[in-house]
Amino acid sequence: MNTTHIDIGLARYSDWAFTSSVVVLVVALILLAVELAYARGRKVEARELVGATSGRGAAVGADSSTPGVIADTPTRSADERIGRAGLALVYVGIALLATCIVLRGLATARVPWGNMYEFINLTCFSGLIAGAIVLRKPQFRALWVFVLVPVLILLTVSGRWLYTNAAPVMPALQSYWLPIHVSVVSLGSGVFLVGGVASILFLLKMSPLADRDNGLGRMIQRLPDGQTLDRIAYRTTIFAFPIFGFGVIFGAIWAEEAWGRYWGWDPKETVSFIAWVVYAAYLHARSTAGWRDRRAAWINVIGFVAMVFNLFFINLVTVGLHSYAGVG
Template sequence: MTIAAAVNENFANYSNYLIYSAMTVYTLAFLAHMAEWVFGSRSRVAITAAALTAPAAAPAIEVVQRGGGTATLERPKVVTRSTASDRGIPDGPGAAGTDADGDKYGRIAVSLTVLAFVFHLAAVACRAASVQRVPWGNMYEFSTTFGMVAVGMYLALLALKKRVRWIGLFLVTSVLLDLGLAVAVLYTDSDQLVPALHSYWLWIHVSCAIISGAVFYLAAVGTFLFLFRDFYEAALTAGRAVNPTWANIMNRLPSAATLDKFAYRMNALVFPLYTFTVIAGSIWAQAAWGRYWGWDPKETWSFITWVAYACYLHARATAGWKGRKAAALALVAFACFIFNYYGVNIFITGKHSYAGV
């Protein structure tokens, strides 16, 4: 018989203090990102309807003086072609951080996000140390770990020199909401696991679910912004008037084609891991309850989520389902994941309810 380790209240309290510290710094990062979007100067390169409908311009020519002679260097402009239509629109300057004022505030925001992530990581580690187990035994722990992994994924992309700073504002906003809900509604004192959760599959199955959800979230942000940017580009192409403030915001985003490609690649990248998550849950269910599948609410909605993402990936690879239709399906799939995460655990009773909220 295994004797459960006592709860270390000191580490548990440290974890709580660190979560509140992380929330404070995330708030500062949110304000810095808002300053990046609001106070950064307007895009230096305006996108107009005439520019979209005009024929392709000849490559730019740069003249270089060399010792009495002249050399000409061709510099062709690279334009990302949209997968949703035949229009070609470049990424906005703000997306690449080339706007001077926006870049300054953006760098401050990223630095604050890194600091908040350090507090967040320490909070999760202290929670694990307080009970000497993995820190995802209930919804409070799952939520705090999920937010930490999402921020970690974002910072990893930045470290790999990916131009994804446009995610920052939406990320810190949602992480603040996630942590606020965790501490205000889902909070559970540090305690040992119920016997059914004492399995190495807790390490494997739940960790894969957290990683999958974090990547699905980043993809969902890209998909959501793709819809706005695509409607904006369509308005420009049709010659319709666009509010200047709205145009400035949209011009700072990557093109619709870039956002669409980012979302698709992220979803496609993590889908095999989510598939393994569902399979691992079935194997754990057989070990715990003597059957691989019993249509428990959590199992059912995990399968529904898997089917939704499978349909999206299939539709995205089909010519008739690119662009907005595929994006809508991707958001439906992510909504299924969120409902499985919150709705099933809170509102529906099943075998997974023993984990508590």
């Protein structure tokens, strides 16, 4: 797995693809936020128009059935076109981030998740792919605003403070368990991100803030209904839960081969296990009468916070057996 040859050209193209991905996703976030801010006004106008024409529905029906008369075809409003453009840029950003990851691997002739910079990129990519699958319906487009915010924060921290030059994998990671353990954990973490965002939005939707006639209240009202948000959170979490659990198990097997024990209560091991237990509690609460809805959602948010805490704090602040991950 180790190699002394690094393709500097491919590594540079990988860095350019990363920067381009962040820029494109920022523009996508702005466009989608514009649609979120103005779409409600369009819906209100549409309801008023329907109310105004309801009294003369018969006349309208007669006109529309008149031979030779073609009814006006509906046209997309400006904010809807902006939102569709923003969604298209999201897909471009995903493709650029995938290009960054692939080129990084080709430049180093190894799996491109051997340090924290590469791990965060893979986790964000997994989250974006999960979002592209779960939020593929047009009525979910507004949710992309809230998915892109944590993704862009993670990518900014990754590129600004966790970046490391393309290099061979360090000796501590020279194992066939690297591509297995890290990729599985990244996939689970990325999908958990979408579920955590959905639970946060569900809590906002169910809170008194949603009834206020101000900017925040109107933004919350623009979101899908609470039941839909809760269902998205549950389905993504129940998908990611076993994946992340297998990632922890694979890490324990790797630890036994590398350090002679399956579990040593290393800080990252400990917080990963705690996060997994919290998600188990969420799934249990979600199926328990009296704990569904808000209580279960709060547990899911706690699990999401534990995941983010585990991503950064453990490697940046604490000292443990996982401190090798490219952070000085």
